[in-house]
Amino acid sequence: MDFDLSKDQLDIKKAAREFAEGEFPEVAEMCDREEKYPKELVRKAAELGFVGISLPEEYGGSGYGYLEKCLVNEELWRVDPGLGSAVTAATFGADMILLYGNNEQKRKYIPPLVKGDAVMGSAITEPNAGSDVSSIASAAVKAGNEFVINGTKMFITNGTVGSYFAVICLTQPENPSRHRRHSVILVERDRQGFEATKIHNKMGIRASDTAELYFRDVRVPLDHLIGEEGKGFYQFMEFFNRTRIHVGAQGIGIAQGAMDLAIKHARSREQFGKPLSSFQAIQFKIAEMATRIQAARNLVHEAACRADKGKPDHKLTAMAKWYAGETAVRSADEALQIHGGYGFIGEYAIQRFYRDAKIIEIYEGTKEIEKIIISRALLG
Numbered sequence: 001m002d003f004d005l006s007k008d009q010l011d012i013k014k015a016a017r018e019f020a021e022g023e024f025p026e027v028a029e030m031c032d033r034e035e036k037y038p039k040e041l042v043r044k045a046a047e048l049g050f051v052g053i054s055l056p057e058e059y060g061g062s063g064y065g066y067l068e069k070c071l072v073n074e075e076l077w078r079v080d081p082g083l084g085s086a087v088t089a090a091t092f093g094a095d096m097i098l099l100y101g102n103n104e105q106k107r108k109y110i111p112p113l114v115k116g117d118a119v120m121g122s123a124i125t126e127p128n129a130g131s132d133v134s135s136i137a138s139a140a141v142k143a144g145n146e147f148v149i150n151g152t153k154m155f156i157t158n159g160t161v162g163s164y165f166a167v168i169c170l171t172q173p174e175n176p177s178r179h180r181r182h183s184v185i186l187v188e189r190d191r192q193g194f195e196a197t198k199i200h201n202k203m204g205i206r207a208s209d210t211a212e213l214y215f216r217d218v219r220v221p222l223d224h225l226i227g228e229e230g231k232g233f234y235q236f237m238e239f240f241n242r243t244r245i246h247v248g249a250q251g252i253g254i255a256q257g258a259m260d261l262a263i264k265h266a267r268s269r270e271q272f273g274k275p276l277s278s279f280q281a282i283q284f285k286i287a288e289m290a291t292r293i294q295a296a297r298n299l300v301h302e303a304a305c306r307a308d309k310g311k312p313d314h315k316l317t318a319m320a321k322w323y324a325g326e327t328a329v330r331s332a333d334e335a336l337q338i339h340g341g342y343g344f345i346g347e348y349a350i351q352r353f354y355r356d357a358k359i360i361e362i363y364e365g366t367k368e369i370e371k372i373i374i375s376r377a378l379l380g
């Protein structure tokens, strides 16, 4: 077992860190305050190869794997989770095309993502179907050589900025199995009847675009089906089995960034004539944070390595995502505590980390859903 990153991986980590440290600080607070999606930053990140890091070389990507994408996620989220989110979610849905799309779909839809000419989203959640993906009701009905889609999708990342979406729709409502009723269909935003409304006032990751999507008699050709009819539920479970590893890496980034801020503050702030870092209560908080971060990182990296070997392990992925989420939330909480009253006011970056951390325990499967996956794998 080798725990050391290769030279290439260390270089990727360093480059991502330098990019974030060079570009993020100037706009982070403004994008958070104004809920501004950093379009130019995403394009720049694409030009530098961070967006397409794990996409195959034959479609213009860098051809690295899940682990390298995790390293980029970690470093960008460490500097600012909101901006990290905007950049690293720009390809959210590419894995669906790579796993289940045909060659033509891959050739058409992957290269624009790599170049930063397009941003993608995945539309699963609905107003009445969140954790229970099998109850999705947005319907796609065949009419001649087209699907006609009607329905509403909720909380969709990149909803108002994305060029196309992998949308899960009900296509086989009569199938007796709840898990064999859905299909994944690619929908471009310029299709008639498609509308996206930005959701405002999110608690965190406010630089990331989140929207409600409406499909009103949206017509797309039948060749926009991704994968197999009736297999959409299973396709998305396999998809999440991989993308949740990246969410775990986002959590590590937040936790690490929060700890970095806490250490800096604890060293510079003095009380009772001494730096905060000299008090054992503060030292123990840092020690606990660092240990949890290391444990979360080991889980996430192992899950990524297994996925890179072509054997993603859904129990391990769920463990990694849940634990990294909890680590992010706890670390941000303790790091803010170390800042005292200064942590509670807007001028200090730690406040953003505290608000941003919570999303890791919610999207792409809540922490409760991850625990259901883990316990089912153990108990049946």
Ligand SMILES: Cc1cc2nc3c(=O)[nH]c(=O)nc-3n(C[C@H](O)[C@H](O)[C@H](O)COP(=O)(O)OP(=O)(O)OC[C@H]3O[C@@H](n4cnc5c(N)ncnc54)[C@H](O)[C@@H]3O)c2cc1C
Binding pocket: 092, 121, 122, 123, 124, 125, 129, 130, 131, 132, 154, 155, 156, 157, 158, 202, 205, 210, 359, 362, 363, 364, 365, 366, 367, 368, 369, 372
């Ligand atoms: C900022 C943001 C971005 C998002 N991006 C996307 C996106 O790009 N695409 C997309 O499709 N969705 C996206 N989502 C939606 C997200 O994935 C869902 O919010 C999440 O899956 C939970 O669904 P829900 O909100 O409907 O909560 P619910 O499913 O209603 O759950 C509410 C609570 O009940 C718990 N619960 C539910 N069922 C069970 C059970 N069986 N046992 C125990 N507890 C249970 C949950 O864990 C949770 O704590 C995003 C959400 C946010 C906030």
